[in-house]
Amino acid sequence: MTWLAILGAGVGCYLLKLAGVSLPSRVLEHPLVERVADLIPVALLAALVAVQVFADGTQLTVDARAAGLAAAVVALLLRAPFLVVVLVAAATAALLRLLFPGW
Amino acid sequence: MADAPTSDLAPAERRSIIRDSLGVGIATGLYGVSFGAVSVAAGLSVLETCALSLVMFTGASQFAFVGVAASGGAPLSGALTALMLGTRNTLYGLKLAPLLGLHGWRRVAAAQLVIDESTAMSVTRGSGAAARVGFLTTGLTVFALWNLFTLVGAIAGNLIGDPKTYGLDAAVGGAFLALLWPRLADPRNRVIAVCAAAVALGVVPITAAGVPVLVAGGVALLAGVLTPTASDETELPRR
Numbered sequence: 001m002t003w004l005a006i007l008g009a010g011v012g013c014y015l016l017k018l019a020g021v022s023l024p025s026r027v028l029e030h031p032l033v034e035r036v037a038d039l040i041p042v043a044l045l046a047a048l049v050a051v052q053v054f055a056d057g058t059q060l061t062v063d064a065r066a067a068g069l070a071a072a073v074v075a076l077l078l079r080a081p082f083l084v085v086v087l088v089a090a091a092t093a094a095l096l097r098l099l100f101p102g103w
Numbered sequence: 104m105a106d107a108p109t110s111d112l113a114p115a116e117r118r119s120i121i122r123d124s125l126g127v128g129i130a131t132g133l134y135g136v137s138f139g140a141v142s143v144a145a146g147l148s149v150l151e152t153c154a155l156s157l158v159m160f161t162g163a164s165q166f167a168f169v170g171v172a173a174s175g176g177a178p179l180s181g182a183l184t185a186l187m188l189g190t191r192n193t194l195y196g197l198k199l200a201p202l203l204g205l206h207g208w209r210r211v212a213a214a215q216l217v218i219d220e221s222t223a224m225s226v227t228r229g230s231g232a233a234a235r236v237g238f239l240t241t242g243l244t245v246f247a248l249w250n251l252f253t254l255v256g257a258i259a260g261n262l263i264g265d266p267k268t269y270g271l272d273a274a275v276g277g278a279f280l281a282l283l284w285p286r287l288a289d290p291r292n293r294v295i296a297v298c299a300a301a302v303a304l305g306v307v308p309i310t311a312a313g314v315p316v317l318v319a320g321g322v323a324l325l326a327g328v329l330t331p332t333a334s335d336e337t338e339l340p341r342r
Binding site for chain 2: 002003004005006007008009010011012013014016017018019020021022023025027028032033034035036037038039040041042043044045046047048049050051052053054055057058059060064065067068069071072073075076081082083085086087088089090091092093094095097
């Protein structure tokens with residue numbers, strides 16, 4: 001099932017790219033297409049941040065991940081590169097769990 | 104620069120584009136290591152992790168897929184989220200096609216390289232030749248390094264034991280935020296982001312893992328369809 005999802009979504013993502021370079025570019029001139037295409041990544045990424053950090057199964061929780069996210073915000077405000085942001089978030093959560101086991 | 108013929112490119116300009124593209128390509132490729140580690144922490148095997156980087160090859164979709172898997176969501180939810188995020192590459196392709204002027208098998212092969220970074224390094228160029236150099240240099244560098252470092256991260260991630268000890272679960276939230284961050288410069292996007300996050304958290308207690316993110320995506324679709332052109336007047340000018 002996982003393999004089916006991996007290959008299905010993978011090939012699907014490739015076909016989305018191929019469609020882009022193959023379709024006539026006037027599709028872009030449709031304002032609705034452009035607006036929706038702009039909004040979807042923003043909404044999905046924001047939802048992914050929220051769910052990854054504050055959800056535990058079907059429960060909402062605040063734990064070391066929230067501190068990791070706060071540290072990531074600080075790193076981004078300081079214009080840190082992607083890898084540094086990710087490392088800062090992980091290190092913050094790891095340190096807190098070392099100090100307060102079970103958090 | 105805008106007047107340059109599309110067939111040739113001054114050596115100095117070519118070198119400068121290649122240098123910039125390699126810089127972006129190396130920086131992006133390196134963070135494949137974080138994807139590899141996060142993916143095996145989410146429960147995927149090394150082979151599955153590498154297959155994602157090779158076939159899907161679009162970072163945000165890959166992180167989304169393993170993120171849903173990590174939270175116990177059905178593989179179908181992960182696949183749908185990945186595909187929805189992948190739709191922006193269609194938009195990039197539409198913008199790139201007239202610049203790159205690719206046909207036949209070249210277009211079929213180049214399509215896999217249509218991602219955030221290769222698009223950013225080519226759509227701003229003044230000529231088709233310059234756009235092609237930026238696109239191919241960035242795309243091929245990211246492709247080679249992203250796949251190599253995915254493998255490195257996946258193997259390392261398998262060796263370190265419980266991923267929570269190293270805060271790898273917190274790393275995923277940080278990665279999504281870093282991908283979202285540049286888009287938050289637009290005030291309308293900030294509103295959409297806050298609404299989407301609130302909607303997703305609101306449905307967490309009542310739906311299966313993976314579904315809240317899809318619901319938030321649906322809200323964005325609705326917002327796009329329902330907000331009339333009035334919102335476009337306040338829109339920031341595009342690149």
